[in-house]
Amino acid sequence: MAAPPLIGLLRQRPENPPPPRRPEFSTNRRAGCADARPHFPRSAAWWVIGLLVFGCAGDGQRESARSIFGASAGAEGEAPALVKVRAELGLVDDASLTAQVARIGRSVARPASVRSVVPSFHVVDQADANVFSVSDEFVFVTRGLLALVANEAELANLIAHELAHSEIGDLPVAASGLAALGIGSAVMQAAVGRRPRVRFAAGASLVGHFAVDSESDADALGQQNAAAAGFDAAALVDAFRGLHGVRRARAASMPDFFDRHPSSPERAARAMARANALAKSHATAGAGTRPMGWLEGLLVGLNPADGVFVGDRFVHHDLGYSLRLPRGWRPLHSRRAVGAVSPDGHAQVVLERQGPSGPPDEAGRIFLAELAGRMRIRVESRAGLRSAGLPAYRAIAFADTPAGWVRLELHWFTLATGVFRLVAASPPEGAETAEVAMRNVARSLQPLGDRERAKIREERLRFVTSTAGETLEQLSRRSRNAWSSELTAAINRLGPDQVLEAGTRIKVAVLAPFRGRDLGANPVRR
Numbered sequence: 001m002a003a004p005p006l007i008g009l010l011r012q013r014p015e016n017p018p019p020p021r022r023p024e025f026s027t028n029r030r031a032g033c034a035d036a037r038p039h040f041p042r043s044a045a046w047w048v049i050g051l052l053v054f055g056c057a058g059d060g061q062r063e064s065a066r067s068i069f070g071a072s073a074g075a076e077g078e079a080p081a082l083v084k085v086r087a088e089l090g091l092v093d094d095a096s097l098t099a100q101v102a103r104i105g106r107s108v109a110r111p112a113s114v115r116s117v118v119p120s121f122h123v124v125d126q127a128d129a130n131v132f133s134v135s136d137e138f139v140f141v142t143r144g145l146l147a148l149v150a151n152e153a154e155l156a157n158l159i160a161h162e163l164a165h166s167e168i169g170d171l172p173v174a175a176s177g178l179a180a181l182g183i184g185s186a187v188m189q190a191a192v193g194r195r196p197r198v199r200f201a202a203g204a205s206l207v208g209h210f211a212v213d214s215e216s217d218a219d220a221l222g223q224q225n226a227a228a229a230g231f232d233a234a235a236l237v238d239a240f241r242g243l244h245g246v247r248r249a250r251a252a253s254m255p256d257f258f259d260r261h262p263s264s265p266e267r268a269a270r271a272m273a274r275a276n277a278l279a280k281s282h283a284t285a286g287a288g289t290r291p292m293g294w295l296e297g298l299l300v301g302l303n304p305a306d307g308v309f310v311g312d313r314f315v316h317h318d319l320g321y322s323l324r325l326p327r328g329w330r331p332l333h334s335r336r337a338v339g340a341v342s343p344d345g346h347a348q349v350v351l352e353r354q355g356p357s358g359p360p361d362e363a364g365r366i367f368l369a370e371l372a373g374r375m376r377i378r379v380e381s382r383a384g385l386r387s388a389g390l391p392a393y394r395a396i397a398f399a400d401t402p403a404g405w406v407r408l409e410l411h412w413f414t415l416a417t418g419v420f421r422l423v424a425a426s427p428p429e430g431a432e433t434a435e436v437a438m439r440n441v442a443r444s445l446q447p448l449g450d451r452e453r454a455k456i457r458e459e460r461l462r463f464v465t466s467t468a469g470e471t472l473e474q475l476s477r478r479s480r481n482a483w484s485s486e487l488t489a490a491i492n493r494l495g496p497d498q499v500l501e502a503g504t505r506i507k508v509a510v511l512a513p514f515r516g517r518d519l520g521a522n523p524v525r526r
Contacts, residue, residue, distance in 0.1 A: 005340060079132040082122070084199035090125030090303070090335055092143055098123050100294050101141055104152055107229040108160035108222075119163070127301050128244060129257050131162045139163065145257065146292075147300045147461055147507070148246055150493050153226070153288030158257070160229075161222035163238065168217055187192035216259055219271045227278040231288040234275035237268055238493065245490030291505045292465065298461040304514040306335050310455045314338045315448060317456055320415060323351065324444035326437040340437075347426035347434040349403060349441050354421045360393040360412035361421040367410070368395060376400040387413050387422075398428065407431045409438050413445075456514040468502035475500065481508035 078086070085091060092098065098121065105121040120137045124130075129145040139162060141155070149155045223233035233400050243257055279285040302308060307316040309331055315322040325331050326349065329340035339350030354363055361384060371377055380396040387394075392413040399406045404427070411422040424438035464479040472494060481488060489496040492506050500506070 077391060079138070081138050085122070085124065085134070085138075086138060088335065089140075090306070092123040092125050095322070097146075097294070097298070099126055101146070101155075102294075104156050105139055105159045105163075108156050108225045108231070109163055110275075121159075124288075125299075127303075127305055129246065130260065131158050132259065132260065133162055133166055136166055143298060144300070146295055147298055148238060148243060148491055150242060150291070150491075151235065152290045152292055153231040154239035154242070155292075156229065156231040156288060157222060157226045157233065157236035158239055161218050164218040164399035165214070166227070168214075168221060213291070215263070216267055216270055219267065220274060223271065223274055223278060226267075227282040227284050227337040230282075230284060232275070232284050232286055233278040233282075234272065234285070235274045235289065237275060240268055240271075242490060242493050245493075246487065249484060249486040249490045291507075293463060293505075295461055296463055299458060300410050300509050301459040302333070304456050304458045307333065307338055308514075309333070311454065313444075313452070315452050315456060317448070317453060319415065320448050321415065321445055322448050322452055323441055323446075325349070326440060329437070342426075342430075342433060342437070346430050347424065347437065349422070349424045349434070349437050351420060351422050351441075353417070354412070354419045355420050357414055357416070358419055360414050360419060363414075363421070364393040364395055364410065364412045367412075367421065368397065371397075371399070387411055387442045390414065390445075392442075407434070409435060411442055454513070457504070457511045458514045459509040459511055462510045463505045464508050466500035466502065466504040466506055470500045472496065472498065472500070472506070475506055476508065479508045480510060482511050483509045 016506065080090070100122040101123055106118055109118050117136060119133065119137050121139050124140045124142045126142040127144045128142055129148045130142045131145055133139045139159060141159065145158070146155070149158070156521050179279075221238065223236055224237070225337070227233045240263060244263070247258065252374070279379065304317065307314055307319070309315070310322075312327060313322045313324050314331070314333070323338075325338075325340040326342070329342050329349075332339050332341060332348075332350075337350050337352040339348055340414070341348045354367065366384070368377075368379060368382075372379075377396045377400070380398065381416065382395045385392050385394050390413045394412075395408075395410045397408045397410070399408055406425050407428045407430075409424040409431075412419055413422075414420075422438065422442060424434040426434035459482050462479065464475060464481075466475055470478075472488055475481070476485060476488060483491070485496050487499070488494075488508060493498075
C-alpha cells in the first residue's frame with residue numbers, strides 16, 4: 001500500500017466546483033476509500049487530501065512502497081512489518097549497532113514471564129527520537145533516540161517502557177484507523193535553515209499515541225523489568241528530563257517520544273519514587289550509566305542519502321539530479337517525496353517516484369486510471385512534451401475530495417532510477433499560482449554537478465574529552481560542534497554554562513563531506 005506523499009493542500013473547501021466541460025466522471029466504488037470520506041473533519045483537510053488520493057493505491061502503485069529514490073528493498077523473505085518500516089522510514093543496516101540495541105532490548109524483555117516471544121530489535125533511519133513496536137514481535141528504536149540518550153540505562157528504561165505497553169495490552173489511541181492507511185502517511189520533515197519551523201509526525205501513521213492514564217502503568221512495569229535486568233530505574237526520569245530539554249532546544253521542530261507518550265510532572269514524580277524503592281531492593285543505583293562509546297560515528301540529523309536542501313535547491317546524491325523549489329514556499333522532505341507548500345498553505349508541489357523505468361506516457365495513463373477507480377475525477381487534458389530536456393507526459397485533472405475540488409497538474413518523466421511524478425495541487429481558483437510554481441520546478445530539474453555534490457554534508461556523532469575548567473561553548477568551538485549550546489547541554493544532561501571537569505566525555509555532532517551509500521543502504525558508522 002503506497003503511503004500518501006501529498007499533505008497540506010487545502011485549508012478550506014472551495015464554495016463551488018469548477019464548471020464541468022464534459023461529463024467525464026468516474027465513480028469511486030472501491031470499499032474502504034469511499035466509505036472513509038465522510039468521516040474526515042474539514043479541519044483536517046490540509047493533510048487528508050494526500051491520504052485519500054494516494055493512501056488507497058492499488059497494485060500498480062506498490063512499487064512506490066520503496067523509498068522513492070531507490071533505497072534498498074531489504075532481504076528476500078523479510079517479515080512484512082520489516083518491509084513496511086524499511087520502505088517508509090528506513091532501517092539502519094549496521095549489524096554492530098543493531099546488535100548493541102538488541103542486547104539491551106533482550107535484557108529488559110527477558111524478565112517478562114508472560115511474553116510468548118522475545119521481540120527482535122531494529123534501528124530506524126529517522127532523526128526524531130522515538131521507540132515503537134509492531135505487534136509483539138518487533139521493536140524499533142530510531143537513531144535519533146540513540147543520539148539523545150545519555151547512557152544504556154536510559155535506553156533500557158525507554159525500551160522496557162515500550163515493551164510494557166504491549167505486555168499490559170495497551171493499544172495506542174487511533175492506531176487501528178491510522179494503520180489502515182499505511183506507515184508514514186504523514187512523514188514529512190522540515191528542511192534545515194531559517195525557514196518557519198513546522199512539526200511533522202514521523203511514524204505517526206504506524207501507531208497512534210498512548211493515553212495519559214496508561215503511561216504510569218507502563219512506567220511501573222518497565223522500571224521493574226529494567227531494574228531486574230540490572231539497570232538503574234531512575235534513568236527513566238533522567239531520560240524524560242533530557243528529552244524535554246532537547247525538545248525545548250529544538251523548539252519542537254520535529255516529533256519525539258512525547259508525541260506518542262504524553263508526560264506530566266506527576267508522572268515523573270511517581271517514577272522517581274518508584275525508582276528509589278527499586279534501587280534499594282535491586283541494588284542498581286547508578287548501574288548502566290556509562291556513556292555509550294559504541295555510538296561513535298552515528299549519523300545524526302537528516303540522512304543525506306535521501307536528499308538534502310542546499311540553499312533553495314533539493315540535491316539528491318544517488319539520483320544524480322537537483323531541483324529548485326518555489327521561492328518563499330515551505331519545503332517538505334521525506335524518504336517518500338520532496339516538495340513545498342505555498343505561503344498561504346493552499347497549494348503544494350511534490351516530486352515522487354512512481355515506479356520502475358518506462359515510458360512516461362504509459363505511467364501517466366496507469367496512474368490516472370487508478371485514480372479514477374478510487375474517486376471522482378475529470379481529466380481536462382493530456383499531452384506529451386519535454387521537461388528539463390527529458391521526454392515527459394503532462395495531464396491536468398480535477399479531483400473531488402473531502403475538502404472540495406482540487407486541481408492537479410501532473411508531469412511524468414523517466415530518469416535512470418525510475419519514472420517520477422511531479423504534482424501541483426491547488427484549489428481551482430488558485431491554479432495560476434500552482435501552475436507557475438509547477439513549471440518553474442520542472443524547468444529547474446538538472447543533472448547534479450561536482451560542485452553541488454561537494455556541498456552535501458552529513459553530521460556524525462563524536463565523543464570529545466573535556467579539559468579541566470572548559471565550558472561547553474569552548475569545547476564546541478574546539479571540536480567544531482554543529483549543535484547549538486542549548487542542544488549540546490540537553491543531550492549531555494548538563495547546564496549550558498556548566499564548567500566541565502577534566503576527562504568528561506561529551507557528545508557533539510561534527511560536519512563532514514557526504515560519501516554516499518558506500519557501506520550499504522543506510523551507512524551509519526565509519
